[in-house]
Amino acid sequence: MPTTPLLLGCIADDFTGATDLANNLVRAGMRVVQAIGVPEEPVRSADAVVVALKSRTIPAAEAVAQSLAALRWLQGQGCGQFYFKVCSTFDSTPKGNIGPVAEALLQALGADFCCVTPAFPENGRTVYKGHLFVGDVLLSDSGIRHHPLTPMTDASLVRVMQAQSQGRVGLIEHAQVAAGEQAICARIAALRAEGARFAIVDAIDNRDLLALGRALRDAPLVVAGSGVAIGLPQNHGLQPSAQAAELPRAQGTRAVVSGSCSVATNQQVKEFLAAGRPALAVDPLRIAAGHDIVTEALAWADGKLGEQPVLVYSSAPPEVVRDIQQSLGASKAGDMVEQALAAIARGLVERGVRQLVVAGGETSGAVVQALGIRQMRIGPQIDPGVPWCFADAPACGAQVHLALKSGNFGTHDFFTKAFQRLP
Ligand SMILES: Nc1ncnc2c1ncn2[C@@H]1O[C@H](COP(=O)(O)OP(=O)(O)O)[C@@H](O)[C@H]1O
């Protein structure tokens, strides 16, 4: 057992999501350690641990098994409350994995109900009447409808969650959330009395999330994007803190590896190219044809690494991704590209890159695993949802600053701005 029990035990379904959650907890006053997979040793000097899984798109039974293993470890650390971090765009397949994992966690905790909301207003994710908006448009009209692995075509979260769950899904509407903690608690009690297992919760601004956080003080489980995290540390007397954890000074050369095909990332790649910076495109069809893309990319990087960041990317617009998936299959194309980019990232760190931005959740998972990283310290925020982190990368015998950027997060100039934010 650690010296003091953890206040919050978190399980994130992907690696960028985990840093996003850790970032919001740190800003709201918690000391947070992010573990890659279930840790083998206890964590000391932390209020919360975020266990990062890569379970968003794997078969539901595997996602359940991994999440339960994480839960057992967190329970062993004395955690009093648990947080299942899902994507702010509710990315999931028709078979899950949000519903099956949430139900398994509830059962393991001996609980019968939990609130579910991906709302993250600071990043334009709001929920109203149970419908998820991304910026000004419904989820189903946003770029997420073209996601390579988890295209989201229905904005009704009650419907999406119900399709993945055995238990009944209800709704806590904005009027109740805006009325504050007591009204939310009353609505939760009513839904539980009606036999609902889940409630999608409307939230359109941080005030809503803070009220929801207070109402969830005694909830055993929360299923949410990172937004709700801003409202939980207050329940332990912790105050928001603008001071992110300090990280060591940055060293080495800089690189960006991007496997995200999301709208924001495509724009960030475009802006990097337009500035005439060194960039290399990776073509999935050439990987499939047996070309040694990894050696080619690293040979290219040998001549380019220096003062300015380099970019290696497979990011592409939806019509190009569609063609590639038609010829290779979506899952095979995804795996191949992830493995290639992960091997390239490892080669870049072996060549002295010590400041690495990775764009894409699945891509980040593959890169972090290839670097052998087990734990990350969370540092200053670059943009909402994306902090710098610092980690030992034992596979390369190095320490590295890493920014794991969710596909749709970050401003257009993220791939250059990020490096200016490091001490
Ligand atoms: N050009 C491409 N064609 C097909 N699939 C691709 C291409 N580039 C990347 N991918 C795959 O698309 C998926 C993108 O997911 P991810 O890395 O999670 O990004 P995001 O954070 O934008 O969702 C990954 O599995 C990646 O390997």
Ligand SMILES: O=C(O)[C@@H](O)C(=O)COP(=O)(O)O
């Ligand atoms: O909640 C979010 O949107 C992010 O934290 C996240 O999980 C995004 O996933 P990717 O788009 O796959 O990076």
